[in-house]
Amino acid sequence: MSSMKHIDNIPSTPGKFKEKSSYNRLRLHFSIAKLTFWSFVFLGLIFVCFFRSPSSSPASSDLSRRSLRTSSYDGPAWEKRIKASAKIRSRNGISVLVTGAAGFVGTHVSSALKRRGDGVVGLDNFNDYYDPSLKRARQTLLEGAGVYIVEGDINDVTLLKKLFDVVQFNHVMHLAAQAGVRYAMENPSSYVHSNIAGLVNLLEFCKNANPQPSIVWASSSSVYGLNTKVPFFESDRTDQPASLYAATKKAGEEIAHTYNHIYGLSLTGLRFFTVYGPWGRPDMAYFFFTRDILKGKSISIFEGANHGTVARDFTYIDDIVKGCLGALDTAEKSTGSGGKKKGPAQLRVFNLGNTSPVPVSDLVTILERLLKVKAKRALMKLPRNGDVQFTHANISFAQRELGYKPTTDLQTGLKKFVRWYLSYYVDGKKSAQ
Numbered sequence: 001m002s003s004m005k006h007i008d009n010i011p012s013t014p015g016k017f018k019e020k021s022s023y024n025r026l027r028l029h030f031s032i033a034k035l036t037f038w039s040f041v042f043l044g045l046i047f048v049c050f051f052r053s054p055s056s057s058p059a060s061s062d063l064s065r066r067s068l069r070t071s072s073y074d075g076p077a078w079e080k081r082i083k084a085s086a087k088i089r090s091r092n093g094i095s096v097l098v099t100g101a102a103g104f105v106g107t108h109v110s111s112a113l114k115r116r117g118d119g120v121v122g123l124d125n126f127n128d129y130y131d132p133s134l135k136r137a138r139q140t141l142l143e144g145a146g147v148y149i150v151e152g153d154i155n156d157v158t159l160l161k162k163l164f165d166v167v168q169f170n171h172v173m174h175l176a177a178q179a180g181v182r183y184a185m186e187n188p189s190s191y192v193h194s195n196i197a198g199l200v201n202l203l204e205f206c207k208n209a210n211p212q213p214s215i216v217w218a219s220s221s222s223v224y225g226l227n228t229k230v231p232f233f234e235s236d237r238t239d240q241p242a243s244l245y246a247a248t249k250k251a252g253e254e255i256a257h258t259y260n261h262i263y264g265l266s267l268t269g270l271r272f273f274t275v276y277g278p279w280g281r282p283d284m285a286y287f288f289f290t291r292d293i294l295k296g297k298s299i300s301i302f303e304g305a306n307h308g309t310v311a312r313d314f315t316y317i318d319d320i321v322k323g324c325l326g327a328l329d330t331a332e333k334s335t336g337s338g339g340k341k342k343g344p345a346q347l348r349v350f351n352l353g354n355t356s357p358v359p360v361s362d363l364v365t366i367l368e369r370l371l372k373v374k375a376k377r378a379l380m381k382l383p384r385n386g387d388v389q390f391t392h393a394n395i396s397f398a399q400r401e402l403g404y405k406p407t408t409d410l411q412t413g414l415k416k417f418v419r420w421y422l423s424y425y426v427d428g429k430k431s432a433q
């Protein structure tokens with residue numbers, strides 16, 4: 001009650017202070033002193049938040065937790081490792097910067113490029129969206145193959161500059177992204193940070209490079225969103241995304257158009273369809289179904305309205321890798337330099353799917369057979385958090401232009417995945433989180 005009175009006594013406009021008594025003047029001085037004090041406190045807080053630790057706002061504190069913001073660049077030893085990793089060993093080899101190299105697709109693409117004699121340098125921020133120890137294990141695998149992964153973020157322009165100062169990459173395979181359709185509701189800013197800001201930062205850097213590299217990057221089947229007409233053709237509408245993840249990938253395609261149009265960057269987007277396989281992502285259904293079936297935990301299998309089938313055009317990692325390499329090999333040079341366009345440049349987008357959708361319940365049946373364990377199935381209505389009911393790629397364009405021809409069916413691919421899973425987690429005694 002008394003504090004209410006106090007609030008009521010404060011004049012509503014500053015002008016009214018002038019007509020008040022000396023007591024009020026004293027109060028005014030006191031208020032100004034207080035105001036000055038709190039302003040300093042406030043400014044101090046702003047300084048701490050924005051200048052010393054840019055990630056301490058609630059939205060981005062999660063980002064800083066999830067990514068290692070210290071870059072590993074430093075000195076001649078660092079440069080030597082990069083140069084060794086970037087060394088081209090075949091006659092027509094290319095030099096490629098692979099972003100997201102410690103990720104699932106990034107690891108496989110990097111090792112395939114290295115195997116055929118290309119120069120490869122990886123870049124990854126090793127965030128903890130999923131178990132970072134799996135990313136470290138992939139890093140060890142790549143190190144054994146002669147691929148060095150620089151630890152840093154695609155938003156770090158100083159790091160990009162240092163990398164391009166050491167190696168004149170003629171290609172960038174941009175796979176660093178915030179993946180996962182359902183997680184987008186939990187941590188939307190991470191999608192903006194990686195898939196929008198990160199992409200723009202990378203393209204800004206590439207457009208200014210001299211020579212500009214050609215860029216191949218990961219889009220997603222999710223851009224087809226709520227489309228019901230199947231199979232999906234590249235020319236189908238992509239303006240009804242069902243998740244923020246899909247929306248950021250769709251935005252990426254539009255951003256790619258802009259950088260191609262204004263700066264002459266050669267850009268190829270690849271719409272991956274639910275990629276699976278050894279060294280895969282633990283946040284994906286086939287992966288955590290395997291873990292939970294082995295643990296005897298029940299798994300939720302989504303179904304559409306009226307018990308409608310939910311299906312995916314699951315695509316095996318080796319097929320995806322061939323598509324990625326085909327895209328790099330057919331990528332034309334960018335036409336600009338130093339931020340100036342000199343002529344039209346290549347702009348492409350391809351579906352990389354398997355052309356053979358499989359119901360999620362069939363995926364579980366295959367896993368049961370391979371694991372020799374019966375799953376505890378719980379049927380659940382498809383949640384409204386980004387999942388779409390059906391995906392199915394038409395791949396004739398990729399077939400014609402990239403020579404892309406998937407050869408692994410789900411049964412064969414899952415067999416390879418399960419063999420890897422058992423050796424990594426069970427024989428290797430790693431804990432599956």
Ligand SMILES: O=C(O)[C@H]1O[C@H](OP(=O)(O)OP(=O)(O)OC[C@H]2O[C@@H](n3ccc(=O)[nH]c3=O)[C@H](O)[C@@H]2O)[C@H](O)[C@@H](O)[C@H]1O
Nearest residue numbers: 179180220221222272273274284285286300301302360387
């Ligand atoms: O193609 C893509 O561009 C995307 O592929 C992947 O997304 P999705 O196709 O949704 O894969 P994933 O989550 O493994 O669910 C597989 C199926 O299991 C169903 N599903 C899922 C979870 C569950 O508990 N139960 C279930 O039935 C679910 O409804 C779905 O039908 C990548 O994660 C994404 O990053 C992006 O790359």
